[in-house]
Amino acid sequence: MTVPIALPVVNKAPFRVLPGFRLSLGFTLFYLTLIVLIPLSAVFLKTFTMTWDAFVSAVTSPRVMASYRLTFGASLLAALLNVIFGGIVAWVLVRYKFPGKRIIDALVDLPFALPTAVAGIALTTLYSQNGWIGRYLEPLGIKVAFTPLGVLVALTFIGLPFVVRTVQPVLEDAERELEEAAASLGASRLQTFARVIFPTVFPALLTGFALAFARATGEYGSVVFIAGNMPMVSEITPLFIITKLEQYDYTGATAIAVVMLIVSFALLLTINLLQAWVRKRGQAEKV
């Protein structure tokens, strides 16, 4: 018995009513390949010209290890600060009424819109010895500008909108009936927060954290001005890549770039999974 082989793909392809599928997808793939995929693959191709040992020694030299510690450590702390304060800002913006709320809500996105170089020189001027903020910290023995603490300040600034903007819509959609139910069953406000509100916003907080962290690890413009850029002390990894480039050590720069890219891709994957989790949560609640 011969099983008739189904007439191939032609029949299986869904019937498309709207025109322009081939044109639009074709152009999309062409442009994506030209602008993003080919240039990015150059980074990986370049590292293949290195021997494994050369690669390892380039990405684990003491100076670059110190830059990883600073970049990832400061990014982690900045993202944590943003979870705490960004969470409070989102809560206040959604739940309370106070004057100037509209403007504050719009200004939260400032770090997205303000060019990083402008943020960098503004923060440096504020936190230097004679600056508006620095002059009050100086007598306390706290130095911010030109120290690792400055890196933390800059990274907190650029990460600010992420947590607020991921938590805000979740809080807006959260059903207050659940809180009322908890209250009527005798829960205190604190218990309601811990058992009802916090679990609802937790995935969004985590997503905001990951987004802020991912952005901070690659940040350059706002940090270079305030960091002081001392090797082994306040030199971030992206700056170290530029230093290598300026010394015409292209392979060395590329090797470190590959490490950073792999970290970013891993973070991107994590963020996608987290966002899927947030969406699933939202849908489950509505059903």
Added chain:
Amino acid sequence: MSAVITPGIATTPMRGEPAYAPAATLEPLWVRIVLVGIAFAFLTLFLFVPLVAVFYEGLKKGWDVYVDSIIEPDAWSAIKLTLMTAAIAVPLNLVFGVAAAWSIAKFEFRGKNILLTLIDLPFSVSPVISGLIYVLLFGLQGYFGPWLREHDIKILFAVPGIVLATVFVTFPFVARELIPLMQSQGSEEEEAALVLGASGWKTFWHVTLPNIKWGLLYGVILCNARAMGEFGAVSVVSGHIRGETNTIPLQVEILYNEFNVVGAFAVASLLAFLALATLAIKSFIEWRLHKQLTAHTALAAADQE
């Protein structure tokens, strides 16, 4: 900071929630004041003060010095280069964004999620690496470097390199805004137009475009802000030739490093203005989109009755 904190739900009343908050789900007054106070303090320290500082430092020596710093030839050529770069990069990414959104939102095909992730890639790449990739391609030691030198074409440390790096970092903006918007709108209206005999292009111009215009503008505004303000990627490929390959952010850096603080902040204030204008237009569009959306759901609800 004695803000008057009145109880109430802050979200727009359009969501059908009661306009009052039952006392049981409201925190005590002192908790509300403390929380609003913390939010204010945090935002003041990290947003308002830096923003005010930019304008204050730029205007510190008076209006004349401010204007002189901006119309000074090097600054002026930086402004022109920045405008030109954005004028090339934004339309390119606009066309791409529309094409990508059309194919992704209106059709089903395999590998769509991978395509979406790939479109997002430039957002997760450090700006420095975005510049580095073009050095690897077009630099003298790069893959196309020798060929370019033979034919006397300059890309790196010249205007084309700056444009390319800007296109790369602003690549996802328009597509990211349009894809979810067009997905939520479906394709019934386009199908109706086609059934009535409109051509594909006509359908796009008269049906799709009016529907997505606010989302499109939103994406363009954000794309433009980033294109004009990009620092890291452009800094790697520019070569920093005064009056030739300096964009506004690079000019700010040069002035600042030369201790010309007033000049640096004067030029920087242009970018701060751009940021504020972007936020204002963005808020306006969000308001319009929200109105459009509620009108849409009201219409759908009326249809069902």
